[in-house]
Amino acid sequence: MSNHIPVMLAEAIEYLNLKPRMNVIDGTLGGGGHAEAILEKISPGGKLLGIDLDDEAIARAKERLSRFGNRVILAQGNFRELAALRQNYFPYPVFAALLDLGLSSDQLDNPRRGFSFLTEGPLDMRLRGRGDASTISAREVVNTAPEADLARIFRQYGEDRFANAIAHTLAVARERKPIETTQALASLIVSAVPPHARRVSRVHPATRIFQALRIAVNQELGSLEETLPVAAGLLEPQGRFVVISFHSLEDRIVKHGFNALARKKLVRIITKSPRVPLLEEVMRNPRARSAKLRAAERAAGKIDLIQ
Numbered sequence: 001m002s003n004h005i006p007v008m009l010a011e012a013i014e015y016l017n018l019k020p021r022m023n024v025i026d027g028t029l030g031g032g033g034h035a036e037a038i039l040e041k042i043s044p045g046g047k048l049l050g051i052d053l054d055d056e057a058i059a060r061a062k063e064r065l066s067r068f069g070n071r072v073i074l075a076q077g078n079f080r081e082l083a084a085l086r087q088n089y090f091p092y093p094v095f096a097a098l099l100d101l102g103l104s105s106d107q108l109d110n111p112r113r114g115f116s117f118l119t120e121g122p123l124d125m126r127l128r129g130r131g132d133a134s135t136i137s138a139r140e141v142v143n144t145a146p147e148a149d150l151a152r153i154f155r156q157y158g159e160d161r162f163a164n165a166i167a168h169t170l171a172v173a174r175e176r177k178p179i180e181t182t183q184a185l186a187s188l189i190v191s192a193v194p195p196h197a198r199r200v201s202r203v204h205p206a207t208r209i210f211q212a213l214r215i216a217v218n219q220e221l222g223s224l225e226e227t228l229p230v231a232a233g234l235l236e237p238q239g240r241f242v243v244i245s246f247h248s249l250e251d252r253i254v255k256h257g258f259n260a261l262a263r264k265k266l267v268r269i270i271t272k273s274p275r276v277p278l279l280e281e282v283m284r285n286p287r288a289r290s291a292k293l294r295a296a297e298r299a300a301g302k303i304d305l306i307q
């Protein structure tokens with residue numbers, strides 16, 4: 001069972017413009033909430049390829065989507081490998097694709113994954129999970145990256161004005177003993193932020209730093225940038241591509257990526273400015289508050305972008 005509430009579900013479904021028998025790729029399956037609504041819209045006959053890095057997400061979604069039988073194909077992997085995943089698992093014409101970026105509540109709320117500073121847990125933050133030896137964990141980044149690199153990660157991905165001070169505090173602390181847990185890291189971050197700034201800010205000082213580390217550990221921005229032309233390129237003419245992002249840097253990448261594709265006349269942009277959730281949704285689900293949705297439509301005339 002998933003605890004994740006799908007964000008901007010009605011808007012995503014509207015922009016995907018789904019019809020019975022269409023085949024769709026969900027590149028960020030998560031709890032399977034969007035996927036379930038998509039499968040209902042493409043019934044009868046339409047198939048869905050659901051991709052996620054996280055095998056726990058795949059297992060949960062498999063159960064949730066079992067009633068759709070062989071119309072659902074699930075693949076564990078990075079959407080960065082979309083072209084290969086599609087080729088191996090989904091040899092069908094694709095009429096719509098969705099990326100709903102970032103983390104699911106299932107991941108955030110699981111202390112073992114180390115994404116939240118509110119609960120004690122190991123500093124992991126790998127989307128693929130702890131069994132993944134191919135990527136480094138947040139623990140390794142925090143304890144081994146040069147101070148200047150930490151400061152850059154916090155400044156660039158966290159847009160945090162105390163980036164240098166926080167990086168310095170961590171560099172000094174790890175000399176005494178390695179920083180092992182979410183709460184050890186959170187209290188060091190708090191100690192590096194001047195008290196007056198802590199008082200006036202509505203958000204906990206660790207919020208942006210944890211987000212920045214997660215983005216760095218999973219190379220999230222690079223994956224997104226690479227995937228936009230690939231996903232747009234595999235759509236049938238007039239196929240829709242919807243991206244929901246939760247971070248200003250992500251939204252900027254989507255905006256520029258879509259603009260670049262539109263200049264080459266490969267897509268038509270449907271959302272001139274990003275759609276944001278209704279206040280009602282944010283009240284019901286505070287995790288929706290920073291969401292931005294952008295949609296583009298594949299131009300008529302098939303041009304294969306994948307080399």
Ligand SMILES: C[S@@+](CC[C@H](N)C(=O)[O-])C[C@H]1O[C@@H](n2cnc3c(N)ncnc32)[C@H](O)[C@@H]1O
Pocket residue numbers: 004005006007027028029030031032033034035051052053054057077078079080100101102103104127223
């Ligand atoms: C916000 S959740 C998706 C929630 C889903 N739409 C739902 O309604 O339940 C994002 C999911 O994308 C996955 N993810 C993030 N980056 C990924 C990537 N590069 N490749 C594959 N999956 C990724 C995460 O593991 C997470 O499960």
